[in-house]
Amino acid sequence: MPTSFPTGLATIHGAAEFLSERVAALTDNGFKIDVYAGGELVPPLGVLESAQTGTVECGFTAGFYYIGKMPALVFDTGVPFGMTPRMHTAWMRTGGGLELMRELYSEFNVVQFPAGATGAQMGGWFRKPIDTVEDLKGLRIRAAGYLGNIYADLGAVPQQIPGSDLYSAMERGTLDAVEFVGPYDDEKLGFNKVAKYYYSPGVLELNASIAFLANADAYADLPDSYKAALQSACAETNSNMLATYDTLNVPALRRLVASGIELRSWSDEIMDAMKASSEKLLAAQAAEDPLFKRVHTEWKSYLDEQLLWSSVNDGAAQSYLMNNRG
Amino acid sequence: MPTSFPTGLATIHGAAEFLSERVAALTDNGFKIDVYAGGELVPPLGVLESAQTGTVECGFTAGFYYIGKMPALVFDTGVPFGMTPRMHTAWMRTGGGLELMRELYSEFNVVQFPAGATGAQMGGWFRKPIDTVEDLKGLRIRAAGYLGNIYADLGAVPQQIPGSDLYSAMERGTLDAVEFVGPYDDEKLGFNKVAKYYYSPGVLELNASIAFLANADAYADLPDSYKAALQSACAETNSNMLATYDTLNVPALRRLVASGIELRSWSDEIMDAMKASSEKLLAAQAAEDPLFKRVHTEWKSYLDEQLLWSSVNDGAAQSYLMNNRG
Numbered sequence: 001m002p003t004s005f006p007t008g009l010a011t012i013h014g015a016a017e018f019l020s021e022r023v024a025a026l027t028d029n030g031f032k033i034d035v036y037a038g039g040e041l042v043p044p045l046g047v048l049e050s051a052q053t054g055t056v057e058c059g060f061t062a063g064f065y066y067i068g069k070m071p072a073l074v075f076d077t078g079v080p081f082g083m084t085p086r087m088h089t090a091w092m093r094t095g096g097g098l099e100l101m102r103e104l105y106s107e108f109n110v111v112q113f114p115a116g117a118t119g120a121q122m123g124g125w126f127r128k129p130i131d132t133v134e135d136l137k138g139l140r141i142r143a144a145g146y147l148g149n150i151y152a153d154l155g156a157v158p159q160q161i162p163g164s165d166l167y168s169a170m171e172r173g174t175l176d177a178v179e180f181v182g183p184y185d186d187e188k189l190g191f192n193k194v195a196k197y198y199y200s201p202g203v204l205e206l207n208a209s210i211a212f213l214a215n216a217d218a219y220a221d222l223p224d225s226y227k228a229a230l231q232s233a234c235a236e237t238n239s240n241m242l243a244t245y246d247t248l249n250v251p252a253l254r255r256l257v258a259s260g261i262e263l264r265s266w267s268d269e270i271m272d273a274m275k276a277s278s279e280k281l282l283a284a285q286a287a288e289d290p291l292f293k294r295v296h297t298e299w300k301s302y303l304d305e306q307l308l309w310s311s312v313n314d315g316a317a318q319s320y321l322m323n324n325r326g
Numbered sequence: 327m328p329t330s331f332p333t334g335l336a337t338i339h340g341a342a343e344f345l346s347e348r349v350a351a352l353t354d355n356g357f358k359i360d361v362y363a364g365g366e367l368v369p370p371l372g373v374l375e376s377a378q379t380g381t382v383e384c385g386f387t388a389g390f391y392y393i394g395k396m397p398a399l400v401f402d403t404g405v406p407f408g409m410t411p412r413m414h415t416a417w418m419r420t421g422g423g424l425e426l427m428r429e430l431y432s433e434f435n436v437v438q439f440p441a442g443a444t445g446a447q448m449g450g451w452f453r454k455p456i457d458t459v460e461d462l463k464g465l466r467i468r469a470a471g472y473l474g475n476i477y478a479d480l481g482a483v484p485q486q487i488p489g490s491d492l493y494s495a496m497e498r499g500t501l502d503a504v505e506f507v508g509p510y511d512d513e514k515l516g517f518n519k520v521a522k523y524y525y526s527p528g529v530l531e532l533n534a535s536i537a538f539l540a541n542a543d544a545y546a547d548l549p550d551s552y553k554a555a556l557q558s559a560c561a562e563t564n565s566n567m568l569a570t571y572d573t574l575n576v577p578a579l580r581r582l583v584a585s586g587i588e589l590r591s592w593s594d595e596i597m598d599a600m601k602a603s604s605e606k607l608l609a610a611q612a613a614e615d616p617l618f619k620r621v622h623t624e625w626k627s628y629l630d631e632q633l634l635w636s637s638v639n640d641g642a643a644q645s646y647l648m649n650n651r652g
Contacts, residue, residue, distance in 0.1 A: 025554035026352055084644055086412060086568065093569035120640040182639070201642035228351035232555075235562035242412065243419035250631040253638065263638065271646055304651065305576040311648040312579065312589065313508070314446040316527035318410055319645055320597055322637040325630065 002036045003060040004044040006163065009185055011248065013037055015116045015210065015241040016060040022233035023226075031226045033058065048213060052108045057218040060115065063101075063211050064145050069108075071285055072295040074146050076101045076112065076211055079299070080204040080278040085117040085242050087306040088209050095302045100295060109216045113234035116210030116241040119249075123199030123266055124179030125170070125191040130199065130266075133273045141177040142166055147204050153277040163189065170194035179204075183252035184245065192261045199264050203271055204278075210241065327359045328367040328376060329386040332489065335511055337574065339363055341442045341536065341567040342386040348559035349552075357552045359384065374539060378434045383544040386441065389427075389537050390471050395434075397611055398621040400472050402427045402438065402537055405625070406530040406604040411443040411568050413632040414535050421628045426621060435542045439560035442536030442567040445575075449525030449592055450505030451496070451517040456525065456592075459599045467503040468492055473530050479603040489515065496520035505530075509578035510571065518587045525590050529597055530604075536567065 001020065005012045013035075020033040038044035047059035048066050063076030075097075083091060091097035092114050105112045124143070130136060137155040148158030161169055169175035171194050178195070180186050182202075192198070212234050219227065257263055266274075286293035310316070327346065331338045339361075346359040364370035373385035374392050389402030401423075409417060417423035418440050431438045450469070456462060463481040474484030482503075487495055495501035497520050504521070506512050508528075518524070538560050545553065583589055592600075612619035636642070 022554070022558055026551060026558060028549075028551045081647060084640065086572070089565055090569040090572040093566055094573040095569075120643050122639060200639045201646065202639055203643045203646055206640070206643050206647075223354075225352060225354045228348070229558075232348055232352060232558040232562045235565055236558045239415055239561055239565055240419055243416040243421075246412070246416040246632060246635065247420040250635045253635065265642065272650075275650065306572060307648055307651050309572065309576045309579065310644065311651065313448060313526045313528055313575075314410065314532070315644055315648050316591065317446050317529045317532050318636065318641055319648075320527065320529055321407060321532075322633055322641050322645075324598075324601065325633050325637065 001033045001058045001060055002038070002041040002047050002050060002056055004038050004047050004062065004065060005060075006039075006044075007037045008163070008188065009181070011184065011241060011244050012116065012118070012210065014244070015237050018240055019060070019115055019212065019233050019237040022236055023229050026229040026233060027226060031222075031229060035060070048108055048110065051110045051213045051215045054215050054217065056215070058212065058214040060210065060212055062208060063112075064208075067146065070104060070291070071289055072104055072292045075295050075299050076104070077209050078205055078207045079282070080147065080150055081275050082206055082299075083303055083306070085119055085207045085209075087303065087310075088117070088207055089114070089238065090306065091299070091302045092209075096298060097302070100298060104291075104295070105213065106216070110213040111216050111219045113212040113214075113230060114209050115212035115234040115237045117238055118181065118205075118208040118210075119242055119245050120182075120202035120207065121179070121205040122182045122186065122202050123204070124177055125186070125195035126177040126197040126199060127170075127195045128176070129197055129264070130177075130270065132267070132269055136270075139176045140174070141179065142169070142175055143179045147179060149281055150204060150274055150277045153281060154273055167191070167194065182245065182249050183256055184248040187252045187256055192256050192259045196260075196262055197264050198256065198261050199266055201265065203266065204274060210238075212237075327384045327386055328362045328364070328373050328382055330364050330370040330373050330388065330391060331386075332365075332370075333363045334489070334514065335507070337510065337567060337570050338442065338444070338536065340570070341563050344566055345386070345441055345538065345559050345563040348562055349555050352555040352559060353552060357548075357555060361386070374434055374436065377436045377539045377541050380541050380543065382541070384538065384540040386536065386538055388534060389438075390534075393472065396430060396617070397615055398430055398618045401621050401625050402430070403535050404531055404533045405608070406473065406476060407601050408532055408625075409629055409632070411445055411533045411535075413629065413636075414443070414533055415440070415564065416632065417625070417628045418535075422624060423628070426624060430617075430621070431539065432542070436539040437542050437545045439538040439540075439556060440535050441538035441560040441563045443564055444507065444531075444534040444536075445568055445571050446508075446528035446533065447505070447531040448508045448512065448528050449530070450503055451512070451521035452503040452523040452525060453496075453521045454502070455523055455590070456503075456596065458593070458595055462596075465502045466500070467505065468495070468501055469505045473505060475607055476530060476600055476603045479607060480599055493517070493520065508571065508575050509582055510574040513578045513582055518582050518585045522586075522588055523590050524582065524587050525592055527591065529592065530600060536564075538563075
């Protein structure tokens with residue numbers, strides 16, 4: 001099972017190892033899944049194609065890496081101003097999302113299981129304060145995939161740079177800002193030494209859902225109990241990865257703040273502009289892509305219902321607690 | 327496997343059925359768990375004792391039903407102004423919570439697995455508006471277990487009444503208010519016909535975590551792959567139950583509102599008073615119960631860290647979305 005991730009992303013790559021261990025435990029070691037980090041066996045962004053052609057039996061990746069092949073796959077991972085991990089899981093398990101995603105992936109001859117969640121990623125590291133949309137103009141920012149489109153729409157110049165080269169690009173000054181993941185992963189790359197301002201909240205990425213993809217023919221050949229093992233192990237991995245991030249991110253954030261960086265919240269102007277840009281881009285894609293439109297409509301309907309419920313109950317209760325900490 | 331729940335609580339009881347089905351699927355039907363609704367095999371609140379003595383091999387219940395035996399078990403289920411489902415899962419999986427809970431349950435010769443989450447429950451149904459703490463004085467409210475202590479502290483008169491008798495008690499006027507679960511379950515009992523005001527947010531119960539309990543000797547005798555099946559199936563059940571509630575609660579809430587009830591938010595005065603009362607009661611219990619104190623200290627420390635993280639990132643992003651819906 002190749003992943004799209006370097007071992008340095010210990011929580012995401014570690015989730016692939018966790019999944020493999022759980023499947024082995026569930027099957028008395030009968031079903032062994034060998035994990036290969038991004039690039040070891042196939043290129044990091046070649047995981048879908050490798051599983052599709054049967055070069056590998058399965059892979060551990062994220063749908064939004066393949067929006068060049070099918071834009072609607074972005075909904076499998078996460079969309080700016082989109083679902084929290086809880087909403088995404090609810091959509092997948094009981095809201096029709098899984099059936100829809102499996103329909104999309106069936107075009108690639110693979111079967112998908114949600115198998116990981118990052119939670120909200122941070123807004124990123126900036127060398128200068130970003131107070132207004134004007135401050136984004138011309139900004140060279142590393143913003144992967146779909147997020148880059150929004151930054152471009154707002155006048156920034158998104159860069160696609162591998163994670164391993166980000167620190168030196170920031171240090172040399174060929175890059176002005178970097179959106180990577182969150183405190184635990186960001187700290188390891190040392191961004192606090194090359195950028196002072198760390199922005200939140202991660203409205204552009206409230207979650208990234210990780211996908212386990214099995215070649216459909218290989219999957220069909222599995223005994224029923226092995227199929228069941230994949231389903232339950234992926235569900236457990238999904239919970240465990242988010243839990244791992246939640247536990248590790250807090251002390252990492254404390255260390256980063258103690259190192260002298262400045263934690264800042266996006267202004268309403270910035271968030272409003274990002275939201276407007278995101279909606280414009282989604283509408284534009286939907287206008288030219290009927291499949292994207294269908295998925296977007298279902299996704300948006302579920303999101304709106306969950307935001308309503310959250311604003312009445314769970315989210316409102318959580319807001320009270322956040323505003324009255326201690 | 328007896329549960330503490332009636333079949334009428336379709337989502338909670340259904341989670342026990344789901345768990346049984348997943349375990350069967352994972353073991354080629356080798357490991358069969360027969361589910362019995364509350365009272366069918368043993369009394370609803372006798373599940374822990376039955377699993378402890380080995381009358382049954384396992385049970386599906388909630389720790390806070392047994393705070394008479396050990397007050398610290400309340401932390402296994404949920405505490406007012408406590409953890410969201412996500413925080414609770416993170417505490418259990420990577421924050422030391424599971425080890426602590428298993429230590430508590432080992433006193434009862436059972437092994438615990440978290441196996442369900444309700445999400446936040448609603449504040450409840452009231453026949454008169456509740457604007458101030460004064461409005462709670464003398465109020466006869468059905469509030470189960472730990473929540474009843476807070477209402478009593480605020481001057482209300484909590485009542486312990488089985489779910490099946492609640493509607494008639496409200497109709498007859500022997501009860502003024504009822505805290506039950508949330509829209510999906512509440513609608514089925516018809517509370518909208520006997521009370522006009524439906525309060526949120528559920529700050530007294532941001533989550534109720536359901537516990538699968540296995541007799542420790544029976545568990546020790548299981549083959550390793552069956553133990554693994556219990557772990558992964560419980561994890562999947564945990565996610566699935568919350569997802570089920572999230573999907574079902576929204577249309578139920580819409581129907582309730584359409585039926586003419588008035589959805590109201592607790593005033594800050596009420597929530598502040600509830601929070602102060604909750605903290606007072608927790609401190610009082612901790613002062614006389616070293617085990618409770620130890621668990622409370624660890625629990626509170628983890629909660630505070632997660633609230634900090636949430637207020638920086640995930641919760642702040644979600645708040646923006648809730649405040650800018652549509």
